[in-house]
Amino acid sequence: MRSKSYNKTMKIFVWWLTFLFLTGPKAFAFQSESIQQLWEIPTNEVKAQTIKSYYQGGIKVEEVYYFSRPYLRSPVKIFGYFCYPPSFKKLPAILLSHGGGGTASLVRAVSWAKRGYAVLAIDLPRKGENRWTSRSTGPDMVVPNLLRTQPDLSYNYLIHAVAAARNGITYLSQRKEVDPERIGMIGLSWGGVITLLTNGQDKRLKAAVNVFGAGYIPEGCTWQDRFVLMPALDKDLWNNYLDPKNFLATQHAPILFVTGTNDHCYYLPTFQKSYEEIPSQKEFYLIPNLRHRFLNSAQTPALAWLDQKLKYGGSFPQISFSTPFLKEPEKIILPVRVKVNSQVKKVSLYYASGGPQMWTHKSWKEIKPFFEPSDNMYYFAIPTKLISPEILFFISAEDNHGGASSTLVRSLFSVKLKDGTATYALSSPIKKTFRHEKPVRLLNNMVVESGYFAYSPKDQAYQLLEP
DSSP states (O other): OOOHHHHHHHHHHHHHHHHHHHHSOOOTTOSSHHHHHHHOOOOSOOOEEEEEEEEETTEEEEEEEEEEEEETTEEEEEEEEEEEOTTOSSEEEEEEEOOTTOOOOHHHHHHHHTTTOEEEEEOOSSOBTTOTTOOOOSSOBOHHHHTOOSSOGGGSHHHHHHHHHHHHHHHHHHOTTEEEEEEEEEEETHHHHHHHHHHTTOTTEEEEEEESOOSOGGGSBTTHHHHHHSOHHHHHHIIIIISGGGGSTTOOSOEEEEEETTOSSBOHHHHHHHHHTOOSSEEEEEETTOOSOOOHHHHHHHHHHHHIIIIIOOOOOEEEEOOOEEETTTEEEEEEEEEOSSOEEEEEEEEEESOSOOGGGOOOEEEOOEEETTTTEEEEEEEGGGOSSEEEEEEEEEETTSOEEEOOOEEEEEEEOTTSOEEEEEOOOOOSTTOOOSSEEETTSOEEOSSEEEEETTTTEEEEEOO
């Protein structure tokens, strides 16, 4: 049990850090000087060695170590597979960061190198659950270390994982095979979190892909119970200094967010909330019924994004839609426009019954559109019988070069007004569980900025209540 003197000391410490957080100068990529002091590392040079080299499928493979941020006053060495097509110089490069149960993937590194990249797939620091083959040193990748704030924040695993990633960028920049102006990063799960943290700090990245990771992690994740049990002071420290939300406003490279509707690690509302707060170039792609697995459905757009930003240029499909309208009592029509640089391969609307909760248990189904060439619009007909009283939905579009985009998930629900009029309402993108995000637009063009909706079992619809 912690003493009163300890709690008093911690309150003073948190007050001082919060003061620095709010008042510190805007230095480099960091929101405050105190955050910069916690995360910053030298990036001019990194010591490295190649311990083994060979060829696999025509790709040169080097097994390498490079030094990273010390831990407990001991040097830390990060292992990686550095793979590249041997006959090319000044290649675009990809840094690959795995998730909590992963290690450096030689298979992916070789496969991606065959696309014309230099690829560095690293083992994040030391061991961890299902990570006994990791060859890196440093702190263990286990949940207590990922959430750790004591005896101070420098003991947290993310501090050392981001240092490993940033030193990996330095390593790539030093290699003669790599064009240092064309380095991208892709991270999976906790690796996606590390990508957000790295891209929020390091201007050397020119493209980034976040698969599954999010900010605002304590608001919706598989570790929520652990956050609930954390002492308030520790939770404040984690929120204010370690959570990726602190680096959303400073994302440097264009970034692609990819996740599955049913991901059980980082819940969809916090994923969408994080995406919306990024002011720089970004795209969003959502895969229906996907849980926490990196399949071809996610890999294809991820690599297409890196190809566009590091090689060829171009853009992903751009989706916009007008306010839905009621066509007779049986159908709601949603008009959608899709712009692509090449050809549209597929446009679909996906919906799931129920409201903004129970994300991992949703069953998402597809509705196909009617295309009208005269106005270049796609029209989706949503049967009103599906909305009893509510569905969640999003639209996805794919082009013929692997590019794919989605709208953010919104809620469409039935409403009964005070005068007895029955209509439907469209929420803003969902950013929190159990909430119809405002402003909400009714199909009669009324916009609701305040008040709230309460479900009436008698009417089988929501009623708008005054605040």
